[in-house]
Amino acid sequence: EAGVTQFPSHSVIEKGQTVTLRCDPISGHDNLYWYRRVMGKEIKFLLHFVKESKQDESGMPNNRFLAERTGGTYSTLKVQPAELEDSGVYFCASSQDSYGWYTQYFGPGTRLTVL
Amino acid sequence: AQSVTQPDIHITVSEGASLELRCNYSYGATPYLFWYVQSPGQGLQLLLKYFSGDTLVQGIKGFEAEFKRSQSSFNLRKPSVHWSDAAEYFCAVGPGGSGGYNKLIFGAGTRLAVHP
Numbered sequence: 001e002a003g004v005t006q007f008p009s010h011s012v013i014e015k016g017q018t019v020t021l022r023c024d025p026i027s028g029h030d031n032l033y034w035y036r037r038v039m040g041k042e043i044k045f046l047l048h049f050v051k052e053s054k055q056d057e058s059g060m061p062n063n064r065f066l067a068e069r070t071g072g073t074y075s076t077l078k079v080q081p082a083e084l085e086d087s088g089v090y091f092c093a094s095s096q097d098s099y100g101w102y103t104q105y106f107g108p109g110t111r112l113t114v115l
Numbered sequence: 116a117q118s119v120t121q122p123d124i125h126i127t128v129s130e131g132a133s134l135e136l137r138c139n140y141s142y143g144a145t146p147y148l149f150w151y152v153q154s155p156g157q158g159l160q161l162l163l164k165y166f167s168g169d170t171l172v173q174g175i176k177g178f179e180a181e182f183k184r185s186q187s188s189f190n191l192r193k194p195s196v197h198w199s200d201a202a203e204y205f206c207a208v209g210p211g212g213s214g215g216y217n218k219l220i221f222g223a224g225t226r227l228a229v230h231p
Contacts, residue, residue: 004158031217042119043159043205045218056218091159095217104219106151106159 002026004107006092012113018080021110025074025094031055032075033095033104034067038088046090049075082114117142119206121222128196129230136191136225138206146208148189149219150180154202162204165189176200201229 005024013019025032034046046065047057051072060067064083069075079086089111093104120139128134140146147166151159163174170182180191189206203226207219 033218035219035221040223042223043207043219043221045220048218059218093159103161103164104217105161108156108158 004092004094004105006107006110008110009108010111012115013082014115015084016081018078019082019112021077021090023075023092023107026105029094029096030072031095032069033093034077035091035093036088037091043091084114087112087114117208117220119208119220119222121206121225123225124223125226125228127228127230130198131195134193134196136204138189138191138222139187140189140208141187142208144210147210148182149207149209150174150178150191151205151207152202153205159205196229198229198231201227
């Protein structure tokens, strides 16, 4: 069974540009989460999808970040325009069931560098 | 405020030595507790989790953790470390019970180096 995949693995962009990160969850997992780790600090929650609906987006830092999950499969996280403080590693995770506290399986992350 | 503290940023141990990684949490309700490990180039892998019941939890790769409610701690242990255990370890908490709000709160991580 394939794990959570993320693309790209690395992205280097200039301040003011747009970047789109993609996450493919494990097949059949309705729950998809985005997290971010900035500058070696804590990994912080960004948002949670249940299928195509946003269940919780309380961690999204500002309106420059837009997450979508059309059709309830893969998800994209767009940063527009990117700022220096957006640099970090963006993790995606998926799980089978919200209410059963099934394990969140994480992808390898996308390392974003904004110059 | 909900938080997780991992007091040790870096730890170095010799191969074959025992290991204990510390984790303290601040959480208003009964938490669910997790330890994840990230090896270079890999995603976060779940080592073990505690939901309820026996406070000593066994995980993969020979790791165990003990939940101590009175100390708000969930320390990770391994009796004999292998060179392949060199990685970064993260403690995390989540809301206990049902409700569908499954966001995890992570500590800052402990990077483990293993000397041969």
